[in-house]
Amino acid sequence: MSALGQVGDLLQLVPVQRAGAGLLLSALGLPIVGVVIVGLDIMPVRFAMMHVALLGIAVGQLVGLDPVLCALVACALAGAGVAPLARTADGLSGAMGLLMSLAIAAALLMLALSGVNANGAFALLWGSILAVRPADLAVLGALAVALPALFVWRRRELSLLLHDRELALCSGVAVQRLTVLLLVLVAVAVAGAIRLTGALLVDALTLLPALAARRLGRSLVSITLWAIGIGLVVNVVGFLVSLAWDLPPGPVLVLAAGAVALAAHLIPERRTPSWREPAASSVPSLH
Amino acid sequence: MHGVVCRHGRLEAVSGVDLDVAAGERIALTGTNGSGKTTLLRAVLGLHRQVEGEILVGRRGARSAAEWAWRRRACAWIPQRPAAGRFPLLARELLASSGAPAEAASAAVRLGVGALGDRPLSSLSGGQLQRMHLARAVGCVAAGAGVLLADEPTAALDFAGQEEAAEVLTTLPVTVLVVTHDRAMAARCDRTLEMAAGRLREVR
Numbered sequence: 001m002s003a004l005g006q007v008g009d010l011l012q013l014v015p016v017q018r019a020g021a022g023l024l025l026s027a028l029g030l031p032i033v034g035v036v037i038v039g040l041d042i043m044p045v046r047f048a049m050m051h052v053a054l055l056g057i058a059v060g061q062l063v064g065l066d067p068v069l070c071a072l073v074a075c076a077l078a079g080a081g082v083a084p085l086a087r088t089a090d091g092l093s094g095a096m097g098l099l100m101s102l103a104i105a106a107a108l109l110m111l112a113l114s115g116v117n118a119n120g121a122f123a124l125l126w127g128s129i130l131a132v133r134p135a136d137l138a139v140l141g142a143l144a145v146a147l148p149a150l151f152v153w154r155r156r157e158l159s160l161l162l163h164d165r166e167l168a169l170c171s172g173v174a175v176q177r178l179t180v181l182l183l184v185l186v187a188v189a190v191a192g193a194i195r196l197t198g199a200l201l202v203d204a205l206t207l208l209p210a211l212a213a214r215r216l217g218r219s220l221v222s223i224t225l226w227a228i229g230i231g232l233v234v235n236v237v238g239f240l241v242s243l244a245w246d247l248p249p250g251p252v253l254v255l256a257a258g259a260v261a262l263a264a265h266l267i268p269e270r271r272t273p274s275w276r277e278p279a280a281s282s283v284p285s286l287h
Numbered sequence: 288m289h290g291v292v293c294r295h296g297r298l299e300a301v302s303g304v305d306l307d308v309a310a311g312e313r314i315a316l317t318g319t320n321g322s323g324k325t326t327l328l329r330a331v332l333g334l335h336r337q338v339e340g341e342i343l344v345g346r347r348g349a350r351s352a353a354e355w356a357w358r359r360r361a362c363a364w365i366p367q368r369p370a371a372g373r374f375p376l377l378a379r380e381l382l383a384s385s386g387a388p389a390e391a392a393s394a395a396v397r398l399g400v401g402a403l404g405d406r407p408l409s410s411l412s413g414g415q416l417q418r419m420h421l422a423r424a425v426g427c428v429a430a431g432a433g434v435l436l437a438d439e440p441t442a443a444l445d446f447a448g449q450e451e452a453a454e455v456l457t458t459l460p461v462t463v464l465v466v467t468h469d470r471a472m473a474a475r476c477d478r479t480l481e482m483a484a485g486r487l488r489e490v491r
Contacts, residue, residue, distance in 0.1 A: 172386070219380070
């Protein structure tokens with residue numbers, strides 16, 4: 001059977017359709033989360049949220065609620081909780097490390113108390129695209145609406161905040177409130193994306209498109225648009241390739257996104273007009 | 288300002304500063320490096336956290352978030368080292384952040400950086416960036432700020448630029464507190480104060 005025919009057949013299956021829908025929705029929201037992560041300089045957030053999600057799962061198993069829901073709520077609370085530490089430039093990165101250690105300790109304690117095998121809880125973190133449930137799609141869909149909407153609605157404030165916190169403060173931006181909102185959205189999105197690709201592969205959907213876009217765009221608006229565009233292309237191409245050649249989707253997506261990010265760093269930087277104002281000068285810019 | 292003390296951890300950067308500035312007065316703040324000038328200015332804006340004593344602007348203190356928001360609207364700020372920024376910001380977005388984009392843009396034209404609006408700040412030279420911040424401050428004043436806090440606003444400028452900047456700053460119809468090492472700028476001000484080891488004294 002040809003690769004094309006195989007893709008066509010597989011796309012008839014409901015889990016595959018759900019997976020495709022999940023990836024499309026996530027391409028609208030998650031690259032924006034990546035832009036925020038790069039902008040706030042909180043790369044360790046993924047590890048921190050993974051541990052917090054584990055804590056949520058442990059709590060869920062202890063009290064008998066839906067573990068995934070508990071993980072989402074725990075991540076949202078943790079995101080809001082670390083916001084006060086965002087006052088200094090490196091405060092957030094440190095806070096993420098602290099959060100990570102505390103969350104994993106609390107999670108292990110909970111698991112021991114509830115008598116659940118820790119491996120069972122960890123298994124929930126190894127999400128799979130083909131196991132996406134309608135509830136996960138709802139979370140991703142909400143993010144796909146909320147994040148772009150926030151970026152359109154608060155564009156001016158966000159570009160100031162992501163550029164420099166103090167400048168934003170002095171320009172009348174409600175820095176504290178906006179930071180809390182962003183951190184909650186980042187936390188929920190990372191937790192949601194963990195279900196989609198598994199904890200280790202979240203980067204493919206969030207960070208990598210943003211890193212490539214950071215290189216290509218010159219303002220918050222253009223970077224965000226690039227990130228969404230790259231996310232869409234990577235998700236669609238990666239998913240079709242994995243279907244056509246029967247490869248696991250997660251790694252294929254990461255490799256595709258990684259290739260784009262690498263390519264973005266290898267192409268020469270766009271030449272800006274010279275520093276001097278009369279454009280007559282023929283001196284090339286020093287980059 | 289009354290009995291203002293600012294600390295960086297254990298270090299006392301500003302110790303017991305008392306200062307009355309009348310509305311519309313222009314004050315030059317000079318002094319050696321590390322004498323606490325920048326910290327004092329940042330304390331007025333609430334950017335420095337460990338502050339004791341009392342700072343009133345327009346007879347209003349700042350405790351609640353709303354009061355700080357008023358303070359930051361009332362005080363235009365030109366930072367000493369404009370942040371390069373973690374994320375690109377276009378120059379026109381910086382000008383728009385003043386609250387009066389049109390006035391800030393025309394000030395940018397006057398200061399010779401009007402054509403650079405579509406460039407990210409990170410691609411501007413130090414002097415161009417300083418001119419942009421100057422133009423932004425003019426916009427803040429147009430948007431209603433009554434005080435200008437300028438931290439070495441001419442340090443990165445060429446000679447002609449220093450003249451221009453001093454002219455723009457001292458002809459604005461607001462109270463000006465400018466940290467400067469530039470004698471010409473200090474000469475244009477009504478009073479000159481000197482800071483040494485965190486203490487303030489009147490020079491002129």
